[in-house]
Amino acid sequence: MPEPRPRPRSEELYQRAVQLMPAGVNSPVRAFRAVGGTPVFFTKGEGPYLYDVDGRKYIDFCGSWGPLILGHAHPRVVAAVRETAARGLTFGAPHEGEIALAQAMQAANPHLQKMRFVSSGTEAVMSAVRVARGFTGRDIIIKFDGCYHGHADSLLVNAGSGLVTFGTPSSAGVPADFTKHTIVCDLDDVEGFDRAMREHGGNVAGVLIEPVPANNGLLLQRAEFLQYLRKRCAETGACLIFDEVISGFRVAFGGAAQLYQIAPDLATYGKIIGGGLPVGAYGGRSEILDHVAPLGRVYQAGTLSGNPLGMAAGLATLQILRSENIYERLERLGARLESSMNQLFTKHRANASFVRRGSVFWIYLAPGAPPRRAKDLDADSARRFTPLYHELLNRGFYFGPSAYEVGFLCAAHDESHVDALAEAVDAALANGIGI
Ligand SMILES: Cc1ncc(COP(=O)(O)O)c(C=O)c1O
Secondary structure: OOOOOOOHHHHHHHHHHHHHOHHHOOOHHHHOOOOOOOOOOEEEEEEOEEEEOOOOEEEEOOHHHOOOOOOEOOHHHHHHHHHHHOOOOOOOOOOHHHHHHHHHHHHHOOOOOEEEEEOOHHHHHHHHHHHHHHHHOOOEEEEEOOOOOOOOHHHOEEOOOOOOOEOEEOOOOOOHHHHOOEEEEOOOOHHHHHHHHHHHHHHEEEEEEOOOOOOOOOOOOOHHHHHHHHHHHHHHOOEEEEEOOOOOOOOOOOHHHHHHOOOOOEEEEOHHHHEOEOOEEEEEOHHHHOOEOOOOOEOOOOOOOOOHHHHHHHHHHHHHHHHOOHHHHHHHHHHHHHHHHHHHHHHOOOOOEEEEEOOEEEEEOOOOOOOOOHHHOOOHHHHHHHHHHHHHHHOOEEOOOOOOOOEEOOOOOOHHHHHHHHHHHHHHHHOOOOO
8 A cells, every 4th residue: 555645734724624623624535434544624625736735735636526617716706706795795685697697507407498507416315305395295316326316314314125115214313203204216117216216106206316327337238227217207207307417517518417317306506507606506397396485385495505606606607618719629538538547457467447427537447347326336446556556646546535435627727638548547556556
């Protein structure tokens, strides 16, 4: 296992942070528990780079877990935030920025006939689930093992022991009663899903899925599976809910809905639509959204919802994404990295796969084809990943600190950055690291 390079200032700050915050962090994976060692503390992000408090520079492939598709501190996004901030940070009342961002989102996603802005992906999914229930008058939500939808109580669920069982809480502090209306199915399993629908179809309010599941590695789904969910939801009156918090404006301007040409009834967004500020959104068919208060009886609200800074950062980001043909560029970079990595895996006879959809990628260190279901993940892949993680960190590449987190390319990356990553992986594999 490579010795972590000394980062005395990060160490010192971490010792202070753990006195004040659980494990010193404000979101658990940041604590580095999955890979060991001390979290790196950063002072600056610029384009594709992060700079830590010990004066080291990293090529960033985490991108703050997805929002930074344009890289850090894009000048136009920063300018939009500055200009907006000078006119007031929040009004707690309607303003034109909300309309502008909603229109930009709708232009790419025609299924968003109406939408609401909130302040995080968690809030977006929690609200979409509530609306699905309010609209249908039904209770049950079907979700899929390995998909993450934020930390709302009813979605922190493990699969129960049987195939079509009610979920059990996956977090302390969530009463079993809160998850009893959540059913967990396997991804890529038409039969299992059918069984659940046969048993509960008449009471299923929503079928919730990450159409590009990117929270347990990258468990790419067959289009037919997603199409099947669409068909069964239409037949039973359940709402198909696409959680596009990662995939929205990432895998295409119109997200997974565009990529797979499937219109969900409801969709949730976060990350990119806030351009690096805390913004989420949920939306869908007007008929459904009209159940939200004060038009309807589904309550949802937020002091800072639609706040001007988030709207401005999101709008600037979407405008750049739309005008500069960034998806083609990201696809080219992604394909280049994929081809290099596959050559390296062959050269070093590594049991590994490079899984990719556009600018989202995942290195899976295990033999065989990459899985489509969470339960097929090889637990040893995480053991192999840890030394590779530290080797890459030592060489100046920053990734989310876990074997099951995906990497993100951004528009500020170029060929030199992906080639540098491939060279570093080449050197690591040559030393038996990651094999
Ligand atoms: C698919 C998906 N849904 C929801 C969430 C929750 O979003 P947030 O962390 O903004 O609450 C995430 C977070 O990573 C996510 O990846």
